[in-house]
Amino acid sequence: MRQVPFHRPSIGPDEEREVIEALRSGWITTGPKAKQFEQDFAAYVGARHALAVAHCTGALHLALFALGIGPGDEVITTPFTFTATAEVMGYLGARPVFVDIEPDTFNIDPEKIEAALASGDHRQVRALMPVHFAGQACDMDRIGAIARRHDLRIVEDAAHAVGSARVLDGRGMTRIGTIGDLSCFSFYATKNITCAEGGMITTADDALAARIAVASLHGMDRDAWKRYDSTGSWFYEIHDTGFKYNLSDVHAAIGLAQLRRADQLMSRRQAIAHAYNQAFAADPAIEVPVTVAGVEHAWHLYITRLRLDALRIDRNRFVELMRERGVGVSVHCIPLHTMDFYQRRYGYRAGQFPVAEAVYSRCFSLPIFPAMSDEDIAHVIESVLAIAREYRR
Ligand SMILES: Cc1ncc(COP(=O)(O)O)c(C=O)c1O
Incomplete structure (x- = not known):
């Protein structure tokens, strides 16, 4: 039987060449490749600053730290996310205030943000952390308006959103990474572009960028990564609380090559999503992801929802049956x-x-990675439709 894994990274000769170059250069930790990756990523999203870090978890932590979030503060996000989103608030003694999601986009519901702020239960809210879930961009016009009205900062969890964009009032189609105060991306192994492990923070704010650059490497001077290089100095000063969140050149090398292929990788994801949407549209038991006007979905995840009243099995059994079919x-x-x-x-x-x-209770995610063959896609589609047919009520 054909086996289709949930994910397989697209690593090719370009990534191999970049990594070998880093390994042979004599400089394997943060250095020229990490700096180049920052410049290339800033150009890709159109951001003023991009700061490379070890992972998105560290990026989110640094972003809140740079904003001065601390003990007793509250940050609004949703519970429909990976733990990293809320975990980092706890690192700083802050509290995640969850509000519910929209039923179709799975993104934070702006009305529920308003309700939480109006309830009087949350007087210490300092920031909003919307998650562009699965690569579907949040309604940043409404979220931005709420932030302005309540004097809140915005840290976007853009872990899923490399390549996502949205039409904004007065700005037209705008890439995620240039909207909130700070945006945090992930280059984890399964993400749209990967460094194996890695992250990036983008911002237009010079002071926040400077604070993050220092905090991401022990609170040392900005150029302390050069201290073992012939151009650097052995002397360094500690300016702030710091963390060890720098991105190594070996990891950045993978990201550099991936970024050059970002558009190509994205268009393959779009093609797979399109094939799934078409194949499942007519099935009474399968709900395909919603299409939002003015949003460019990055298709990090393809999430289907089962109409459980049309089936004799639940989501968990559906998932088991997909695995039995090798998907x-x-x-x-x-x-x-x-x-x-x-x-x-x-x-x-x-x-x-x-x-x-x-x-x-009724969602699951199908494989959607650029290295899938057309036969892989067909096998996934046939498996979903066969199970839905067999267990239809
Ligand atoms: C929504 C979200 N935020 C943050 C993260 C953390 O990313 P990283 O693994 O790069 O730390 C993830 C990871 O999957 C995620 O899904």
């Missing part, structure tokens, strides 16, 4: 407020965010 599928995401840690530490409980829970 790797996954579920994104288990709502954070249903998890032990978030319940113990912050007092959240199941039932609080019914939209996130309802989506979770």
